[in-house]
Amino acid sequence: MPTYTAPTRDARFIVNEVLDLASYGNLPGFEMASPDVTDAVLSEGGKFCAEVLAPLNLSGDQEGCTRHEDGSVTTPKGFKQAFDQFREAGWSTLSQPEEFGGQGMPHVLGFAFEEFVSSANQAFGMYPGLTNGAVSALLAKGSQEQKEKYLPKMISNEWTGTMNLTEPHCGTDLGMIRTKAEPQADGSYAITGTKIFISAGEHDMADNIIHLVLAKTPGAPDSTKGISLFVVPKFLVNEDGSLGERNGVVCGSIEHKMGIHGNATCVLNYDGAKGWLVGEENKGLAAMFIMMNAARLGVGIQGLSQAEVAYQNAVTYALDRRQGRALTGPAEPEAQADPIFVHADVRRMLMDAKAFTEGFRMLCLWGALQVDLTHSAQTEEEREQADQLIGLLTPVIKGYGTDKGYEIATNMQQVYGGHGYIEEWGMSQFVRDARIAQIYEGTNGVQAMDLCGRKLAQKGGAAIQAFFKAMGEDIAEAKSDETLAPLAEQLEKALGQQQAATMWFMQNAMQNPNHLGAGAHHYMHIMGIVSIGWMWLRMAKVAAQKLEDGGDDKAFYEAKLATARYYMDRYLPDAGALRRKLEAGSDSLMALGEEAFATAA
Amino acid sequence: MPTYTAPTRDARFIVNEVLDLASYGNLPGFEMASPDVTDAVLSEGGKFCAEVLAPLNLSGDQEGCTRHEDGSVTTPKGFKQAFDQFREAGWSTLSQPEEFGGQGMPHVLGFAFEEFVSSANQAFGMYPGLTNGAVSALLAKGSQEQKEKYLPKMISNEWTGTMNLTEPHCGTDLGMIRTKAEPQADGSYAITGTKIFISAGEHDMADNIIHLVLAKTPGAPDSTKGISLFVVPKFLVNEDGSLGERNGVVCGSIEHKMGIHGNATCVLNYDGAKGWLVGEENKGLAAMFIMMNAARLGVGIQGLSQAEVAYQNAVTYALDRRQGRALTGPAEPEAQADPIFVHADVRRMLMDAKAFTEGFRMLCLWGALQVDLTHSAQTEEEREQADQLIGLLTPVIKGYGTDKGYEIATNMQQVYGGHGYIEEWGMSQFVRDARIAQIYEGTNGVQAMDLCGRKLAQKGGAAIQAFFKAMGEDIAEAKSDETLAPLAEQLEKALGQQQAATMWFMQNAMQNPNHLGAGAHHYMHIMGIVSIGWMWLRMAKVAAQKLEDGGDDKAFYEAKLATARYYMDRYLPDAGALRRKLEAGSDSLMALGEEAFATAA
Structure with missing residues (x-):
């Protein structure tokens, strides 16, 4: 079975020594992120991921999610308990705003932790990960009432969130969506339509699921200028915050996928579900891009995460497996053969992985720092520069990072020879899980056009x-x-x-x-x-x-x-x-x- | 569900127009390969693969093989019947020697047909494919008695063959094998040991399975200079050719693999199984390389085959799926969106695939012609040159061809966006099946060293x-x-x-x-x-x-x-x-x- 150790020494090097977070101590949020605090967060976070989440990765892949006749979905054995522990330890609140129950730490730390989660168990990490995306949209575009109603429980992960964009006939081209939002007398909307590929769309790990849904109001323009964003809870939320009746959104089926089997990818059928407009009508695309940009960085980190965990296991295997002799003469003459680590072609693959993961970790965390500076830097000029840089680099981190993540995971599987092709060794799963990151949140072709055509x-x-x-x-x-x-x-x-x-x-x-x-x-x-x-x-x-x-x-x-x-x-x-x-x-x-x-x- | 059409027009272009097989008409075997004959073979062969084998590909992946308690193995539904049709139509005999029931056609045709088989159903194609490898070793190194005993039924595919090299602790480094061959009074050997990763090692599609097994005789040198090759039939063969008692070789388990689920990858336990030396004692490696070289070209063709079938489906999808508009303005203004075929980034992926598959098909068939000329060319100099060229190119065809095959299959899956990740569309299978070709018959790192260190x-x-x-x-x-x-x-x-x-x-x-x-x-x-x-x-x-x-x-x-x-x-x-x-x-x-x-x- 594969193993995982969070690379906290490397993350600390980047956070404390290269980015030198302490030097930003005068900025909001950063004052709490002293080296001893960041060390503790990374070390405890890494331990949690390695000890609680990683052991569920292979079994989660083998078992997958199960949809029952009533539309409910069961996640793999152990996921619910692990999520309880995740929630109780407060990991979801790390870099969320204090106003809604977060710890207000820099995103740099949040992203560093996200890598560990995703290396340990990518399918699991998507449940809190998608919630983060939904939180960021509500933070940016939700009304104060919506924020107060949903954010504290989403940030605590008592409830999770989703992003509902894709429909059977459209993914990239959201102007074509058909889901309808009919205004109701009480100010809500009746949402009707079918959404597909909804990650974490239905599951048994939280009391409620807050869906953020793109839909069209009557008479809206037939393009991306006519889409609006709605918040649609699985269970309606009463004035006092308690859960009310079940809303009209049901999981119609879950997909059989190449990987991330532990995450329920749902077809969600909306049948007059009660929803509320988030932000302005017909301005859904802008709100969606807020979720999307946060999610894209997270997906880039998934590329890193699968390369990293695959690399760690390939190193172990290369040191353990003995075949042939070093070209320069036996490295261990007393043994029947040398570890394959001595072979230059094996070392090439390992060094390719090491050079990519360490370098790309730095790029991701540098990017996360730009996200922080976009909000927190002292001058408008600095905020503007950070915003420009992260806007430019987001498609690169997502697109290049996940292309390489898949390639590296594949090469690490190659180090195992025939054993790499056998599911029990876990290398196939890293490759299969890494594959989705090139596709979702905008295919890498879409990222390339975002970079070259827009940014x-x-x-x-x-x-x-x-x-x-x-x-x-x-x-x-x-x-x-x-x-x-x-x-x-x-x-x-x-x-x-x-x-x-x-x-x-x-x-x-x-x-x-x-x-x-x-x-x-x-x-x-x-x-x-x-x-x-x-x-x-x-x-x-x-x-x-x-x-x-x-x-x-x-x-x-x-x-x-x-x-x-x-x-x-x-x-x-x-x-x-x-x-x-x-x-x-x-x-x-x-x-x-x-x-x-x-x-x- | 994915579809497949054999690219016979392209194969005919290569065989008849570029390689100009007819111009070799004075050489043995070629005299039969007139353009009308090759056209007929390619066209009928392509039809057979598309109509009989391709429809079983996805279901074979989903169902996989099942091992029963007695060690027997059931192949996916339809495989046995399809193999009966394959055998009855004589496809296995195409470029095998007439002396043992083959049709004696050039290998160029055999390889062209092999691509079609493998595109249609790679897991299926491995049953006759491995048989070909075993046949080539017996042809080269078997005694006349062994040839007469095994080859006619193997060439007809009444029986299939396997190659038994790998053991749990060694694959690349065959000097370390532990399987023992104890000489018996009757001239046979008692074979004892465990072989793993034996493709087509046990199944229900043929009456007998002829295993070619690497093992060590007592006192043999502890290196590749001490391995010998043995023929070990699943059922002993009586003097009259009828099947005798069951030999002491049993399938202990089958592997759970990333792909090629329709092929049974077996652990084979030999417990004093009766075997006979093929060729000379301690010269097993040379015999093994004969199988290996034939198999490596076949594996290179698997890289081609998965790229080709994935490409065909991606083209269909790109013409069907509508998202967004051409950068140069709407291509179909009356429709709500253009087919994604208009997008330059999609076209890039399709053209990459087209340029690779057509070019690599030519390289494979040119390589197959060199195999023919190695045997059939008129002068020693020509035979020598052909032998050198194909020796040099074999690791390139295997290594580069399968690296690219996997990459292209992945890119074709990318054309599908999110749908590519869903198993029902079949693109995931092409990627998962293509992956093994980089690993088996010598990893691509081994190919690279064969090329650079030896050839x-x-x-x-x-x-x-x-x-x-x-x-x-x-x-x-x-x-x-x-x-x-x-x-x-x-x-x-x-x-x-x-x-x-x-x-x-x-x-x-x-x-x-x-x-x-x-x-x-x-x-x-x-x-x-x-x-x-x-x-x-x-x-x-x-x-x-x-x-x-x-x-x-x-x-x-x-x-x-x-x-x-x-x-x-x-x-x-x-x-x-x-x-x-x-x-x-x-x-x-x-x-x-x-x-x-x-x-x-």
């Missing part, structure tokens, strides 16, 4: 210019340091590839927007590669400084420098190839019509 | 020089043709990357063999990219000639040229990035010791 051009390219400037400054500084200069020079070349690709888009996409569409996915990958390279440069700087200072944990910092070198050697070269593909444009890509894709027998 | 250096690099020379000649010729010159120039650059990478190995691998191990996987991918580029150049040449000649099927040949252009634009750039990674060597890759890979809580 790059916004405000005259202000965000990408800020990104280039910030990275350029770090590179310039690093070039004057003997240890960092070689890394900085490699990174500078890759950044040059991204800048050239950006320029190519500027010069060609207006003339033919398909040039943008044809290169968007490549651009997202270039930006992922370069961004993580930037993060490695920042980590290498701190590691080098620590080594210069002397002190403990020398091996840890030396490994950081070695891994930074590996990243630059082995990840950055792809930026150039991707740029060349991007610059090939859309001519050969769009050359063929539909008939050329038919298979002729 | 590159053999006979002073004769094979790779022959490969460079043959491709160089085609490039030189194409550069003088207006249509082909741009393709040839792009390919020449990529070939230059491979040549530089080869040179780097020559200059660095002796000094530190880890440089070879660290770059082997990259080299295998460079060679895959370049080889398929070569195949595209050859196909483009024929297509251009056909267009110049006028005649039918203009759209088909134009699509070939357009896809060739796409391939050069979008696949070749990776060769340069891979070369840079390879040239980074093993320093940063091997820098860290075991302790740096431990997760610190």
